[in-house]
Amino acid sequence: MDIKTLCVTGAGQMGSQIAILGALAGIETKLHDIDEAQLEAAVAANKKHIQRRVDKGKMSAQDMTAAFERIETTTQLDRAAAGADFVIEAVVERLDVKREVFAELDRACPEHAILATNSSYLMSSELAGATSRPDKVCNMHFFFPPLVMRLVEVVRGEATSEATLATTASLARRMGKQAVLLHKEMPGFLVNRILRALSNEAYFLLENGVASFEDIDAACRLGLNHPLGPFQLSDFSGLDIGYNARMEIFNRTGREEDAPAPSLKRRVERGDLGRKTGRGFYDYSTDPPTPTDD
Ligand SMILES: NC(=O)c1ccc[n+]([C@@H]2O[C@H](COP(=O)([O-])OP(=O)(O)OC[C@H]3O[C@@H](n4cnc5c(N)ncnc54)[C@H](O)[C@@H]3O)[C@@H](O)[C@H]2O)c1
Structure with missing residues (x-):
């Protein structure tokens, strides 16, 4: 699947940087959080990180501007999810909150959208049941800080399809990461x-x-x-x-x-x-x- 629009929900330590990785990879990115101040802080922190790349001559100022133009922030999840080909969920590490977010994403996203969780400890099968598309749910686990760490663990849930895993791994590669595949769920991953x-x-x-x-x-x-x-x-x-x-x-x-x-x-x-x-x-x-x- 060709990913044109990415939705990242949760703009904390992880989600903020995952969103800029998407925008740097040329993908239209919607960044969502329930807290407006968190969204503002996320954009400000990203600007600082990317400005450093420009200052070191690793990126042009035009490319930086273009990347930030690809990011839209919102506190409305349905707005962030509408039109998304792929969602990365990075909200607080609480099963009840994540299940609610997945149910809402399932309602608001197009039918073909993949819903991935960045959770460190919860397995995607615990969230897939909150959706009507368990084959399109998996773990996509980044490491802190996502802008720097090169690994992403892609984990097959009980019902995850091959196509979902392939698309997730290819998105990770597009973001400049190396993806490793876990054939089954295991707490703590690799x-x-x-x-x-x-x-x-x-x-x-x-x-x-x-x-x-x-x-x-x-x-x-x-x-x-x-x-x-x-x-x-x-x-x-x-x-x-x-x-x-x-x-x-x-x-x-x-x-x-x-x-x-x-x-x-x-x-x-x-x-x-x-x-x-x-x-x-x-x-x-x-x-x-x-x-x-x-
Ligand atoms: N910090 C790490 O080192 C690390 C590494 C890998 C994975 N993770 C995972 O990433 C996820 C996020 O971790 P973090 O460290 O970025 O947390 P964080 O506390 O920095 O950010 C969480 C964000 O979620 C937002 N939020 C809370 N409820 C929400 C909701 N219903 N909808 C949208 N946003 C909501 C909060 O406002 C906050 O901005 C967790 O699942 C964690 O396990 C963390």
């Missing part, structure tokens, strides 16, 4: 599952006194060529994010080994959430950051 396995092992080694967190980080950087060790990465994404994700799994399974590690819990309780608060496993008031005492 990247977050692999990351969680690595990070769980890192916490296990730390909690058992096998090595310090800074040596575990050094081992991953120098022995595996990872750009950041698991504790540096936790600090980067925010310790509260990792803590909440683990709590969610723990509340579901009740298994002690799924609970957040004490070294993580103590830092979160103290409000040491990583880079964003200036202190987590490392102290960011020094250059380079220094390991903190627990």
